[in-house]
Amino acid sequence: xxxxxxxxxxxxxxxxVFPLDGEYLEVLDTINLNIKSGEFISIVGNSGCxxxxxxxxxxxxxxxxxxxxxxxxxxxxxxxxxxGMVFQEARLxxxxxxxxxxxxxxxNNVARENRQRxxxxxxxxxxxxxFEKAYPAQLSGGMQQRASIARALVGxxxxxxxxxxxxxxxxxxxITMQNEVLKIWEKEKRTMILVTHDxxxxxxxSDRIVIxxxxxxxxxxxxxxxxxxxxxxxxxxxxxxRKKILTSFIGNSGLDVEYYI
Amino acid sequence: xxxxxxxxxxxxxxxxxxxxxxxFGTFGVLNEHILPPPTxxxxxxxxxxxxxxxxxxxxxxxxRVFRGFILGALAGVVIGIFMGLSRPINKILSSLVSxxxxxxxxxxxxxxxxxxxxxxxxxxxxxxxxxxWPVLLNTxxxxxxxxxxxxxxxxxxxxxxxxxxxxxxxxxxxxxxxTGLRLGISTAWTCVVAAExxxxxxxxxxxxxxxxxxxxxxxxLVGVFTIGFVGLLIDAIIGALQKKAxxxxxxxxxxx
Numbered sequence: 001x002x003x004x005x006x007x008x009x010x011x012x013x014x015x016x017v018f019p020l021d022g023e024y025l026e027v028l029d030t031i032n033l034n035i036k037s038g039e040f041i042s043i044v045g046n047s048g049c050x051x052x053x054x055x056x057x058x059x060x061x062x063x064x065x066x067x068x069x070x071x072x073x074x075x076x077x078x079x080x081x082x083x084g085m086v087f088q089e090a091r092l093x094x095x096x097x098x099x100x101x102x103x104x105x106x107x108n109n110v111a112r113e114n115r116q117r118x119x120x121x122x123x124x125x126x127x128x129x130x131f132e133k134a135y136p137a138q139l140s141g142g143m144q145q146r147a148s149i150a151r152a153l154v155g156x157x158x159x160x161x162x163x164x165x166x167x168x169x170x171x172x173x174x175i176t177m178q179n180e181v182l183k184i185w186e187k188e189k190r191t192m193i194l195v196t197h198d199x200x201x202x203x204x205x206s207d208r209i210v211i212x213x214x215x216x217x218x219x220x221x222x223x224x225x226x227x228x229x230x231x232x233x234x235x236x237x238x239x240x241x242r243k244k245i246l247t248s249f250i251g252n253s254g255l256d257v258e259y260y261i
Numbered sequence: 262x263x264x265x266x267x268x269x270x271x272x273x274x275x276x277x278x279x280x281x282x283x284x285f286g287t288f289g290v291l292n293e294h295i296l297p298p299p300t301x302x303x304x305x306x307x308x309x310x311x312x313x314x315x316x317x318x319x320x321x322x323x324x325r326v327f328r329g330f331i332l333g334a335l336a337g338v339v340i341g342i343f344m345g346l347s348r349p350i351n352k353i354l355s356s357l358v359s360x361x362x363x364x365x366x367x368x369x370x371x372x373x374x375x376x377x378x379x380x381x382x383x384x385x386x387x388x389x390x391x392x393x394w395p396v397l398l399n400t401x402x403x404x405x406x407x408x409x410x411x412x413x414x415x416x417x418x419x420x421x422x423x424x425x426x427x428x429x430x431x432x433x434x435x436x437x438x439x440t441g442l443r444l445g446i447s448t449a450w451t452c453v454v455a456a457e458x459x460x461x462x463x464x465x466x467x468x469x470x471x472x473x474x475x476x477x478x479x480x481x482l483v484g485v486f487t488i489g490f491v492g493l494l495i496d497a498i499i500g501a502l503q504k505k506a507x508x509x510x511x512x513x514x515x516x517x
Contacts (some may be wrong), residue, residue, distance in 0.1 A: 059417055081419040091414050095432045095509040104428070105418055137512045155418055 007082075007158040007191060009058065013067035016053055026216035027053050031067070033195065033210065033219065037158070040185055042194045042202035044214030044245070051195045054217075055161045057192070059085045071159060081107055084157030088164045090144035092136040096149050096246040099123070099132040105151035122150040125184060142173040146180070153184065159191040166201070178204055184229065202232050203241050211248050221248050282336050297479045302486070305479040314468070319487060322453050322464040325381065329388025330449045334442055337393045341400025341441075345434070346426075351401070358397070366391050366452045370459050379460040384453060391452035392445040399441025403434030439503045446499060450492050 005077055016028040027050040035041050043051045056062040060079035069076045071083055084105075091102045103119050110118065123129055126146040136144055145165060152160060162181070166174040178201055185192050185205075196202055203211045206225055213220040222243060227237055279299050285291050286298025294303075309315040311514040339383050344351045369390055370383070407430045458467025465484055472480035504511060 061413055061416065079416045079419055083417075085417045087410070087414070089410065091410050093411060093429070093432065095435075095507075104415075107419075108424075135509050135512050137509075151418075 007037040007072050009013035009033075009071075009155060009159055009191065009193070010070040011054075011058075011067070012070065013065035014054075014057070014064045014069060015045055016050060016057065016062075016232070017065045020112065027217040028064075029218040031217075031219060033224045037191055037193060038189045040192045040194070040204040040205055040207050041210060042196055042208075043210045043212060044196060044202050046214050046249075047197065048215055049212045051212055052163055052216065055085065055163050055193065055195055058159075059083050059161055083161065084152040084155050085161040085163065086145075086149050086152045086165045088167050088259050090136065090141070090148040092144055092151075094136055095164060097133050097135055098128060098139070101136065101147055102150045102154055105154040118154050119232055122154045125153070125187075126150045126180065127195060140173075142169050142177060145177065149181070149184070153188070157195065158191065162192060162194040162196075164195055164197065167197070174198070174201070179230070181205065186229070198232060199245050203238060203245075204233060209245065211245065223248075264343055267370025287490075294476070295478055297482070301479050303424040305369055305477075306486075309480065309483055315483065315487065318465045318468045319491065322457065322466065323491070324349045325384045325456075326388055326446075326449050326453050327466065328381075329385040330392045330446055330450070330453060332385070333389040333449065334396050334445055336389070336443065337396025337445065338400050338438060341397045341438075342404060342426075344397075345401045345404025346430075358394075362394050362398075366448070367455055367459075370456055370471045374460055384456045384461065384464075387456045388452045395444035395448060396438070396441040399437045399444070400434065403437025403441075404430060406437060407433040436503075439499070439507065443496060443499050443503070446495055449494060450488070450495065460486045 001108065011031045011033040014028060015026075018025045018027055031054065036257070043054060043203045045051050053062065057064050058076060060076050060083070062100065063077065065132040071080075074080070074082075075208065076083070092098075093104065099119055103115055104110060106115050106118055119132075126149055128143060128146055131139060131143065136147070139147070149165070159170050166177050169177065181192075182205055192205075194202070194205060203225055209225060210219055211221045211223065212218065225231075225241060227235075227241075231238060263495070282291075282296075283299050286296070286301075292299070306315070322443075340354070344354055368389055370386055373383040373386045377386055411429050411433070412425065415429050420428070453464065455468040457464035460469050461467040465488060469481050469484035471480075472484065
């Protein structure tokens with residue numbers, strides 16, 4: 001339990017402003033958020049509300065204009081292997097086989113004889129058995145994304161960020177991948193933070209859903225999803241939460257939200 | 262079957278040219294003292310080959326090419342990496358590159374002979390310069406072409422700068438560097454002949470110039486065609502090496 005406390009993620013009064021053609025574009029406004037160790041959080045919002053920027057700053061590829069982001073007892077200032085990230089595109093190295101792409105994610109201090117075992121386990125976990133020697137260009141988009149997730153997992157990050165990882169996949173593959181991610185999260189119990197524009201995906205996976213307002217993005221509402229997993233997407237409770245999220249987006253201006261779904 | 266067909270298509274034009282050339286020669290349309298027929302060129306080739314004269318000269322030229330090429334390629338790749346990685350170094354050196362690069366190789370030969378004499382050094386130096394430019398420019402563009410998204414991936418995984426260079430930047434740059442090497446070796450081969458024609462006492466270029474002085478057009482033609490074939494062979498070897506080393510870049514989107 002002591003371990004769990006130390007990997008908490010905290011956003012403290014985070015602002016982000018981008019300079020743009022001599023003007024300033026306010027992207028994120030006073031973000032305050034605590035994420036417990038092992039929690040599954042989704043961040044949803046309109047495109048351009050700064051949700052991807054939030055992840056980029058948390059992983060250390062970008063920095064807040066004001067405020068700070070803390071992982072455990074470290075203020076994030078540069079990328080560290082304890083925070084991993086899966087991007088929207090698989091971003092595999094085209095010159096490496098799937099096996100070697102995944103192996104790239106392993107920290108350098110891991111002994112050679114262990115690396116093979118780790119890669120093998122990761123390949124089993126994401127269901128890529130038999131494709132070890134294939135090159136990324138020979139795999140479908142969904143399989144490439146599995147390899148990308150495996151590469152992030154073998155780095156053993158305490159916190160794994162997923163930036164719209166299934167956005168480019170077809171509906172069926174997306175559902176399969178959501179089940180896979182859920183399986184991995186339940187097995188490994190890492191903190192996972194997912195940015196998505198798919199509301200069902202957020203409800204299916206998350207403990208809590210953070211809804212961001214339009215630009216400049218600020219936290220509009222945080223919705224708890226207290227449903228047992230695996231969640232049935234057609235259950236009334238599931239639909240109720242979806243309605244609640246949609247209401248938060250569109251506003252309750254006398255419109256029948258169900259009609260739009 | 263398809264390969265046979267594609268081979269046939271490739272050889273048909275040269276064969277036709279040789280046939281027409283032979284017919285014109287036999288019927289006296291061409292002046293034999295300027296353009297002897299293919300049969301004469303072939304018999305001279307066999308004679309020069311047997312006497313060892315052709316092989317000796319070819320070997321000397323090849324040695325010069327490889328010495329100059331290796332030095333030029335090494336310098337091109339190393340300087341190219343620095344220019345590709347560092348904006349200040351790129352800024353400082355790019356004006357020099359823009360001034361010196363457009364100068365034809367032939368123009369360097371007199372100054373190199375003055376400085377280095379008519380021995381091996383001046384020829385190797387010409388080839389060095391000829392190889393340097395294509396390798397340098399392609400290395401720079403290869404290094405700059407690295408996908409920043411892949412750099413982000415390795416930053417997130419906390420890889421060191423050296424590791425990023427070796428495992429991400431260089432592999433992305435290799436296809437472009439290979440293109441540079443291919444262009445470089447063909448320039449090098451052109452340069453050696455030019456250098457030998459101006460000042461040398463051996464080599465394939467020298468053989469051609471000497472035969473011209475003795476009015477032996479058949480020997481000149483043997484030399485010219487040998488240059489062409491050896492150039493083709495070298496390019497094919499580098500092409501095969503490239504395919505072997507960079508197999509991944511030949512995989513298309515549909516699988517193999």
